[in-house]
Amino acid sequence: DAAINRIAAGEVVERPASAVKELVENAVDAGARRITVEYADGGKTLIRVTDDGCGIAPDDLPLALSRHATSKIDGTDLLNIHTFGFRGEALPSLGAVGRLTITSRAAGQGGAEVTVSGGKMGAVKPAALNSGTVVTLRDLFFATPARLKFMRTDRAEAQTIGDVVKRLAMAEPFVQIVLRDVSGDGAGREVFRADAEQGELFDALHGRLARVLGREFADNSLRIDAEREGLHLTGFAALPTYSRGSAVAQYLFVNGRPVRDKLLTGALRGAYFDFLSRDRHPAAALFLDCDPTLVDVNVHPAKSEVRFRDPGLARGLIVSALRHALANAGH
Ligand code: ADP
Ligand code: MG
The missing domain is CATH 3.30.230.10 (Ribosomal Protein S5; domain 2)
Structure with a gap:
């Protein structure tokens, strides 16, 4: 199963920007009004997406990380799709090729956290969080060294992350989207910011x-x-x-x-x-x-x-x- 996830991951996640795209789309699907994307070293060592969306209940966390588990369609109606996600592939793929931690809290539930690293899932643990979801992806492609070789310079990967984030930002004018480079000392440098637009x-x-x-x-x-x-x-x-x-x-x-x-x-x-x-x-x-x-x-x-x-x-x-x-x- 881990091997299948790694193969599928190659199709879903080609580079850091494709991981960012999947995670931001998930945040939008979750009804987030504010989304923050942080990355270090062109996204190779760290990608973190924080949202204030609906969150995931502790019991649903392992499911969210399982292959072809999607909460968005029931599988019988692949032609009638209203959300970004519908394949249930992104999270298991990211967990197969990197170290993925999801910390989340749904309304009326306690916060919880789970980590998948190289396809191996840890236990769900309680975690402190007010609401929404934080997805942290470290060491992308550490489990697939062949893929690592295809990565471009940090600068080039960061540029592509910026393009992807801006493209998604165009389609969601009512959502605040902030992009930050937290390489090095972690102080963070704001690369892009679009506050929620008002009006019609x-x-x-x-x-x-x-x-x-x-x-x-x-x-x-x-x-x-x-x-x-x-x-x-x-x-x-x-x-x-x-x-x-x-x-x-x-x-x-x-x-x-x-x-x-x-x-x-x-x-x-x-x-x-x-x-x-x-x-x-x-x-x-x-x-x-x-x-x-x-x-x-x-x-x-x-x-x-x-x-x-x-x-x-x-x-x-x-x-x-x-x-x-x-x-x-x-x-
Ligand atoms: P898909 O988006 O195709 O459903 P994913 O692997 O991207 O598949 O996500 C699996 C499931 O995890 C989603 O269906 C959703 O229920 C849950 N999920 C993922 N990200 C978030 C998020 N940021 N907020 C709330 N739920 C999420
Ligand atoms: Mg998705």
């Missing part, structure tokens, strides 16, 4: 994008809001006069999930066709929401790919919504 969704989103992508983008982008056959598109797309130079800032979220997909690049090229001589990579942060049955997120364990039942519909909606917004703005 669009205002909150605008504020959050200003935080993550810069005020310049937020002040030079068009509000997108369109719907077609059950697909709902919201977000912001850059005015043709705005350019980030060579930096590509094209973000697509499907049902709140950060997605890497050629669909967006292609749709943006289509929508901005007449302006591409000025900026080959128009910036945009777009959120596509639809009935979960219209999209398959179960393509890869790391879940950054999606498969639309009708890709042409999604592309068409993006192109027409952006063209419409550009035309309205006089372009």
